[in-house]
Amino acid sequence: MSTAQTVLALLQGCNTLRRLKAIHARVFVHGLQSDPSISAKLLHFCAVSVSGCLAYARTLFDRIECPQTHDWSSIIRGFAVGASPREALLYYNGMLGSSFSFADSHSFSFALKACERVGDEQKCREIHGTVIRSGYEMDVVVCTNLMRCYVGNGLVEVAQKVFEGMSVRDLVSWNSMISCYSRAGLHHEALGLYRRMRKENVGVDGFTLVGLLSCCVHVGALNMGVELHRRASREGFLGNIYVANALIDLYGKCGDLAEALFVFNGMPKRDVFTWNSMITAYGVNGCADEAVLLFRQMLREGVQPSSITFLGLLLGCSHRGLLDKGVEFFHMMSSKFNLRPEIKHYGCMVDLYGRAGKLEKALEIIGTSPFLVDPVIWRTLLGSCKIHQNVRIGEIAIKNLVQLGACNAGDCILLATIYAECNDKQGVARMRRLIKSQGIRTTPGWSWIEIGNQVHRFFVDDQSHPDRDEIYRKLEEVIYRASLAGYVDSKFQLIMPDLTCEGHLESSSKYHSEKLAITFGLAGTPDGTNIRIVKNLRICRDCHSFAKFVSQAFSREIIVRDRVRFHHFKGGVCSCKEYW
DNA sequence: GGTTTTAACT
Numbered sequence: 001m002s003t004a005q006t007v008l009a010l011l012q013g014c015n016t017l018r019r020l021k022a023i024h025a026r027v028f029v030h031g032l033q034s035d036p037s038i039s040a041k042l043l044h045f046c047a048v049s050v051s052g053c054l055a056y057a058r059t060l061f062d063r064i065e066c067p068q069t070h071d072w073s074s075i076i077r078g079f080a081v082g083a084s085p086r087e088a089l090l091y092y093n094g095m096l097g098s099s100f101s102f103a104d105s106h107s108f109s110f111a112l113k114a115c116e117r118v119g120d121e122q123k124c125r126e127i128h129g130t131v132i133r134s135g136y137e138m139d140v141v142v143c144t145n146l147m148r149c150y151v152g153n154g155l156v157e158v159a160q161k162v163f164e165g166m167s168v169r170d171l172v173s174w175n176s177m178i179s180c181y182s183r184a185g186l187h188h189e190a191l192g193l194y195r196r197m198r199k200e201n202v203g204v205d206g207f208t209l210v211g212l213l214s215c216c217v218h219v220g221a222l223n224m225g226v227e228l229h230r231r232a233s234r235e236g237f238l239g240n241i242y243v244a245n246a247l248i249d250l251y252g253k254c255g256d257l258a259e260a261l262f263v264f265n266g267m268p269k270r271d272v273f274t275w276n277s278m279i280t281a282y283g284v285n286g287c288a289d290e291a292v293l294l295f296r297q298m299l300r301e302g303v304q305p306s307s308i309t310f311l312g313l314l315l316g317c318s319h320r321g322l323l324d325k326g327v328e329f330f331h332m333m334s335s336k337f338n339l340r341p342e343i344k345h346y347g348c349m350v351d352l353y354g355r356a357g358k359l360e361k362a363l364e365i366i367g368t369s370p371f372l373v374d375p376v377i378w379r380t381l382l383g384s385c386k387i388h389q390n391v392r393i394g395e396i397a398i399k400n401l402v403q404l405g406a407c408n409a410g411d412c413i414l415l416a417t418i419y420a421e422c423n424d425k426q427g428v429a430r431m432r433r434l435i436k437s438q439g440i441r442t443t444p445g446w447s448w449i450e451i452g453n454q455v456h457r458f459f460v461d462d463q464s465h466p467d468r469d470e471i472y473r474k475l476e477e478v479i480y481r482a483s484l485a486g487y488v489d490s491k492f493q494l495i496m497p498d499l500t501c502e503g504h505l506e507s508s509s510k511y512h513s514e515k516l517a518i519t520f521g522l523a524g525t526p527d528g529t530n531i532r533i534v535k536n537l538r539i540c541r542d543c544h545s546f547a548k549f550v551s552q553a554f555s556r557e558i559i560v561r562d563r564v565r566f567h568h569f570k571g572g573v574c575s576c577k578e579y580w
Numbered sequence: 581g582g583t584t585t586t587a588a589c590t
Contacts, residue, residue, distance in 0.1 A: 070581060144584075148583085170583090217587090252587095276588085311588050
């Protein structure tokens, strides 16, 4: 065996930087430093391996007289995934200017990865141009990276164009497009892609299932999730821990705790995601006691909790009103587990104290937060002020929201409602003026309902559904039957009929989206079927009351997942016990 | 020598 071959063999088995340096010394002793295959191997190890060293890689690279394409790729890759992706782009530019080498699919892919991390939209387009000029436009891996890079820069439409333009797509490209839609918040589009995959007979793997399940969670598409669960089971993916974790999350966030627990119990191996998903599932469904029991079991089994574990626990405590327990967990984080509470944990504490009526204490928590205060935390406080009709602290909250430039119509409406409930007409008028003067935009409210595998979305007073005439006729009937059961139409009841949960101020809206969705569900599913609604905002008093009486009048269980929690309506009562 | 996956305060 020649010395060069011996060195290459040594490199093959090398797994530490110390060993590598020893090999490097040997390379010098034998005068092999200019052997291109050896320097390439050395460089690749230093730039890419976890036990490598980027600074050392840079030294090695600088010593290569005529770097070849794979040398450039290694150094670009190292920096692209490391601490300074900007530097990767500098090397990419260097490669383009070099006369010894040319860019190939690998170097393009790594440069795009760097570009995605840097967040340079212009550079992304520029690389795209070079890709086309270099004839790599049809390369599957390059296109996949282009898609990711565009989405990372907020250009999902361009990513979609790249995807549609591909002449050959492999499963990774499909999975990546699903992930791109998901990152852009276009969950419905991602689920639409799955329909296309079925039509075009593209199979699925664990990546596909996890991506799709996550989309189902976001839009509350339980039926679709159940179908994916069946498919996962049929095709042997239930042993995939990612898939099983995503299923627990799906069932938890769709209000089916029994099924979540069934998946959890069936897992031979669990990681911290598994425990966190199940604890959070209990938390969001208002089962704090179960969440705490599970947490204890987690510790008994020797799993180290993460900060997310505590978020699930705190969430559970605040929705159940377990003030002392929540405070205990908050302190336990740092004292027992060396975890620093993050801004979201402070948010939970504000919620916890606020809901319990301790608004001064909630305000104090905001003051002690070492983080830059965000709008969400003030909005949380404002929500508590609404529950406890506290004008003074409500005004502090809105002032801070205005200062942060984050005050939205929903916030103004919340405070206006507090004023109205305290019969402060001037206060209500001030809020109206604030909305007008600041040109504050309202968030349109919408509700989803899934019938079969189709998700139907309704806006307030929606006119876009093809069956709208029939839906509105049915709605009149539903309101009539609900009122026989005791429902009082809000039009005669509210102090401010135009200040409502869906944020419509100017034109007094008649039918909130959940009323339309519930009606559509009653008409479109067999008697006795549960009706599941997902809503982007909080449910308002009127719709809450409506849902209660409908559940009684039609003997249906109605499950509404609003922006923050579940309401299970059954026989005229709601699981939230009027506390939300 | 490369590409795709999960949970998180209102």
